[in-house]
Amino acid sequence: MTLYDFFLSSCAYRVRLALALKGLSYRQVSIDLGKGAQFARPAEADIGQPQVPVLVIDGIALQQSLAIIECLEERHPEPRLLPADWQGRARVRGIALAIACDMQPLANLRVSRHAVMLAGDEGAATAWYDRWLSPGFAALEAQLSTEAETGAFCHGEAPTLADICLVPMIFAAHRFNIDLDPYPTLTRIDASCRRLSVFRQAAPAAQPDFDPARAPAPRADDLLEPIGP
Numbered sequence: 001m002t003l004y005d006f007f008l009s010s011c012a013y014r015v016r017l018a019l020a021l022k023g024l025s026y027r028q029v030s031i032d033l034g035k036g037a038q039f040a041r042p043a044e045a046d047i048g049q050p051q052v053p054v055l056v057i058d059g060i061a062l063q064q065s066l067a068i069i070e071c072l073e074e075r076h077p078e079p080r081l082l083p084a085d086w087q088g089r090a091r092v093r094g095i096a097l098a099i100a101c102d103m104q105p106l107a108n109l110r111v112s113r114h115a116v117m118l119a120g121d122e123g124a125a126t127a128w129y130d131r132w133l134s135p136g137f138a139a140l141e142a143q144l145s146t147e148a149e150t151g152a153f154c155h156g157e158a159p160t161l162a163d164i165c166l167v168p169m170i171f172a173a174h175r176f177n178i179d180l181d182p183y184p185t186l187t188r189i190d191a192s193c194r195r196l197s198v199f200r201q202a203a204p205a206a207q208p209d210f211d212p213a214r215a216p217a218p219r220a221d222d223l224l225e226p227i228g229p
């Protein structure tokens with residue numbers, strides 16, 4: 001398998017997490033979004049919109065992180081990324097889609113660049129991210145802090161597709177200097193995930209194309225020893 005990836009891409013981070021949780025190895029090809037490489041992807045990855053991730057399996061290019069992860073779940077069912085019960089699957093997919101459909105698209109590079117262009121002010125990006133991401137985090141915090149299904153992770157005691165979407169969205173928020181203090185449940189879950197070795201493996205800082213000069217400063221818990229296999 002080949003993953004067309006970029007260390008700062010939160011959507012590619014989702015796919016890296018799914019691959020790591022399932023113990024699948026792959027070849028990474030970096031598409032530097034900051035340098036416009038998404039507009040000149042190699043032919044085998046040239047599918048859909050000019051973006052990452054693209055995962056190529058047996059010569060077939062797959063697009064859209066959630067569709068890619070569902071495909072991995074079908075081909076490699078264990079460990080499960082979706083609960084066994086339909087109610088749990090609906091809840092996990094609901095959390096994942098709240099992030100993937102209602103939050104991340106508004107923080108995408110081409111969208112924020114357009115907002116900056118219309119405002120004529122580089123500083124407008126921060127206000128833009130805050131305007132669109134904070135209400136999404138607030139809604140998730142209200143849900144996850146009150147529902148009995150929330151455990152150490154978004155849904156119970158093992159990571160699911162919901163955590164796979166949450167952790168990269170919090171990474172992006174940290175990068176965009178969004179205040180995360182109002183969301184203690186989300187930051188607790190994010191911290192539990194990021195202590196796991198398997199999450200560390202997929203983290204931006206562990207990628208071959210990682211560039212510290214373009215990455216946000218590490219968080220204090222990034223410096224703690226990872227736990228688990």
Ligand SMILES: N[C@@H](CCC(=O)N[C@@H](CS)C(=O)NCC(=O)O)C(=O)O
Binds near residue numbers: 008010011110
């Ligand atoms: N819905 C897509 C979104 C993919 C996406 O937005 N990718 C971003 C990086 S996170 C990208 O490649 N952006 C390039 C650009 O905006 O020019 C998915 O989940 O895969």
